[in-house]
Every structure is written in structure tokens, then in C-alpha cells.
Amino acid sequence: MGYLQGLHGEDITEKVLSFENVETIIHGTLPRSARKHRAWLSNSRRPEHALKDAWLDAGWKTRNVNMEEETVEFFHVLTAEVRAFGIVVEELPESLI
Numbered sequence: 001m002g003y004l005q006g007l008h009g010e011d012i013t014e015k016v017l018s019f020e021n022v023e024t025i026i027h028g029t030l031p032r033s034a035r036k037h038r039a040w041l042s043n044s045r046r047p048e049h050a051l052k053d054a055w056l057d058a059g060w061k062t063r064n065v066n067m068e069e070e071t072v073e074f075f076h077v078l079t080a081e082v083r084a085f086g087i088v089v090e091e092l093p094e095s096l097i
Helices: 002-009 019-026 032-036 050-057 077-084
Strands: 014-018 060-066 071-076
Touching: 014 019, 019 071, 050 060, 071 077
Parallel strands: none
Antiparallel strands: 014 071, 060 071
């Protein structure tokens, strides 16, 4: 999802989006199953869920999926790992972003 890649360039490492926001970004609608099954927005790769590959390939994962409020939090994986280990990085090589 190019939108998420752009956020990382703005030093945004976490972003909560409504399902409606996601639909605006992808210029389409999420399948009904995405609103019924939390697993649809999980981080597991499945051929029938190509949208997941887009955010995973861009270095983002999901957490805190709220089915009642229809929101999902995306977080940038590398940035979260760097922070978790207390590593200070001045600038990440483009190949790692």
C-alpha cells in the first residue's frame, strides 16, 4: 500500500485507520469477510488476500483490530523493532525501508 510507504517517509510509524479509510486508500471496498473475521486483517500471507501482501511487502503489520469500531492499527515493523531494542539509528538505508 503506497499510502503506508508515504507515511514512513513522514516519520509516522503507527497509524490507526478505519475500514472506510482503508477502502478509500485502495479505491475499492473490503470484502464482507473483512468485517466479519479478524483474521482477514491479520499478518498471515494467503493467496486469496493480496491486499495483505501489499502492506506486509511495504514493511507494515497490523495490530489492535477492532471489529466493533471497524478500525485497524498499522505499525512499521523495522521501526518498531529498532525502538524495542533501544537502538538509535540516524538514517536507515533505503534498502531497509
